[in-house]
Amino acid sequence: MQCPKCHAPMHTYNRNGVQIEQCSNCRGIFLDYGELEALTRVESQWTQQAPPPPPTPQGYPAAPVPPAPAWGAPQGGHGGHPGHGGHYGNKRHKSFGHMLFSS
């Protein structure tokens, strides 16, 4: 994936069973849903001298979204259809099918 700040490639590291992405350029760190909580939990268990828990899957794996321009449609939901990210959803609009084939 790419750094949302400086667009350099991000590399995945594993810290205590938590996948984190770090930017190869600005060193910024990206955490997926639930990963901050997982890190906090690991930290509190460390201070209690408890053995670290096995890594647990958090949420669902996020599909990498390719970059898009600032004027593009809002990503990850449009027109009150969360999860459908745009107009494609599960059914193609006839008008778009036609558009694919015309000048």
Next chain:
Amino acid sequence: MDPEDPDAAPWEAAGGLLARLHRTPAPTPLPPMRGPAKAAGAVARLREAGPRPAVGAVLRAWSHLPAWARAEAPMPDTTTLCHGDLHLGQLVRHPAPDGPWRLIDVDDLGVGVPAWDLARPAAWYACGLLPPDEWTRFLTAYRDAGGPAVPADGDPWPALDVPARALTVQTAARALTKALAQGRDLDEVERALTDACARMSSAPAQLGPSPAK
């Protein structure tokens, strides 16, 4: 290619063929490819429709494009061979139905900014009409085949931004002209295009096109 079955769109073939075209040296001196001229034509026809609600946003987005993208100045690239009007209807199998894919219709072919040929799918993706995975298939195939329009990796948008804006404006202008002539409202897909035009005026254009690495 069946317009009723867009899920079967040959994105890999489209990306690969386009990269091959862009890497082919122009055999003889060629005129500029006609992409910007076609966009300018669509905008001129919309202008004739007069002041209507969504027309202003589309014309404003057009006015913010650099002169070369409005066919009012030479393009910054005058050597790369370009198709000039790429859409899925320009892909055919020969011999049908199982032969290799070919790119047809050389009416608008010429030399110019190769990112223009990627700009229609890029615009569809940006407007939320083309799913991310299909956009990625097309772009990846183009890059894997050594296409020069975008850097081999990293963010392609600095190169795609201006042509994708132009194609969004062109497609919105065509849709709006048609809807006004038919006295009907825009449908959901057409509105996605005019909405994108309205957003463009508040998002400054990226520097582009940039040469490939």
